[in-house]
Amino acid sequence: MADERSRWRDDFPVRWDDDNYMTRRELAKFLTLGSGLLAGVNGLIAVIGLTGRMPAAPVRRIAAVDDIAPGGSMLFRYPTDEDPCILVRDSSGRFDAFSQVCTHLSCAIVHRPDDHALACPCHRGAFSSSDGRPLAGPPTRRLPRIVVEERDGEIVATGVEV
Amino acid sequence: MESRQQGLTLFSAVLVLIALLVVIQLWLVAAAVDALLSRQTTVLVPTAIASAGLFVLSGGLLSYVVSFDARLRRWSRRG
Numbered sequence: 307m308a309d310e311r312s313r314w315r316d317d318f319p320v321r322w323d324d325d326n327y328m329t330r331r332e333l334a335k336f337l338t339l340g341s342g343l344l345a346g347v348n349g350l351i352a353v354i355g356l357t358g359r360m361p362a363a364p365v366r367r368i369a370a371v372d373d374i375a376p377g378g379s380m381l382f383r384y385p386t387d388e389d390p391c392i393l394v395r396d397s398s399g400r401f402d403a404f405s406q407v408c409t410h411l412s413c414a415i416v417h418r419p420d421d422h423a424l425a426c427p428c429h430r431g432a433f434s435s436s437d438g439r440p441l442a443g444p445p446t447r448r449l450p451r452i453v454v455e456e457r458d459g460e461i462v463a464t465g466v467e468v
Numbered sequence: 469m470e471s472r473q474q475g476l477t478l479f480s481a482v483l484v485l486i487a488l489l490v491v492i493q494l495w496l497v498a499a500a501v502d503a504l505l506s507r508q509t510t511v512l513v514p515t516a517i518a519s520a521g522l523f524v525l526s527g528g529l530l531s532y533v534v535s536f537d538a539r540l541r542r543w544s545r546r547g
Contacts, residue, residue, distance in 0.1 A: 344493040348519035
């Protein structure tokens, strides 16, 4: 046992005299300094969120009105090519569009016309296809709505409502 | 229990309390970043105010315990 201990000490020589100890007082000061930094970061985030201007959403044609039958849907990208969205036409002919990214864990949602829902297959989440509010499953936040208008027989996207 | 031992216990307790407050602040920062990225700006001001309040509380606890320690040391020297 004594030999094992000495081998261990040879392999991992630790000189306790060289160790840097931290007093309770130092640790408390360090934690309070960290607390101040975190408060500053939180304030900075609030300032950025309240004063930062988001770029204006472009006006973009999505499809012709006749391209989608009542109860149908189509995928498009808006406001950038990195933002997948879904355009839904209900049985009355009204158009609604939403982000296709589930607000739970960012899976792609699909249209379920029979349930009037947009469903997320990953964790069985569901959103209303008329206003994007969560109906079932883990999502708690509504889907961002894409503002769409009919102009001369065309469906155009004009903005995003988060 | 001796006063010195009481002081150490108090210091340790305050230390744990400050650490807890810092953990809550970390959670607040995470919530604020999440809200910022999802553009829910209504959450940002309350989290900033809460975080500032926790910082003030941490500072208050630190100054209390440091002054308590100083008083204890003075008292020990006299005794």
